[in-house]
Amino acid sequence: MTAAVDDDLWSAVGDPTRRRMLDLLLADGSGTATSLSERLPVTRQAIAKHLVVLDRAGLVHAAPAGREKRYRVDEAQLARAVAQLSSVGAAWDARLRRIKRIAETIQREKDHQ
Amino acid sequence: MTAAVDDDLWSAVGDPTRRRMLDLLLADGSGTATSLSERLPVTRQAIAKHLVVLDRAGLVHAAPAGREKRYRVDEAQLARAVAQLSSVGAAWDARLRRIKRIAETIQREKDHQ
DNA sequence: TTGACGCGCAACTTTTGGTTGCACGTCAAG
């Protein structure tokens, strides 16, 4: 039923740019603000801000390596996020099915009136 | 892989207030801007703006009834949104499983070195 | 017919995603 606690992860994952960043990080294993900005239509600074958001949400972790800062996805946390996404989807799906079932019941009752 | 086409539905459903509005509309069957604002921590005007967004995304439809305007969820469109949510989740899930499998393979190779 | 209710419009603030500009550390080549 879309609990309030979920909002942190949801809002982190709700932004399209952040979703694509996660896609790229998953595909490449790791990345920096600069490397991600080269593959996305936004500036490095915008990426850096998003990385802060993702870091605060625990979805990525930074590992300073020399003059660069490599980010990597926290797989356990992303798995949690995926679970929450699908739980909201499942809740709506259940409601939709219930509605459909009720509608069909009403229809059946009408049929043999 | 988080296609760009999905962004419209995503952003409609990405906002926490709009998700709760959809929850309430599904639970009650229908509702007005005023009735929803009574059960959510925002003003009627804010709800009204969100209803415009949801309407443009095709997730709800309005039915003017006297002096009030009853909104109802478009079940087919919400079902599409649910499908897109779960497809993104599934894509990430697949990547996570692949990473896990690779990690396990490396571990096994290390084991009988 | 008059008051209460629901809605829409307009102006304003705050947050957020995005930008440009600049200064500071770090690494590698001369």
Next chain:
DNA sequence: CTTGACGTGCAACCAAAAGTTGCGCGTCAA
């Protein structure tokens, strides 16, 4: 060892979105 290139961080600024208050207009019922 120095210098230039590269990566990062910080700050000011802009635009769009979420939310607010205030007001006026239609509609229904007492």
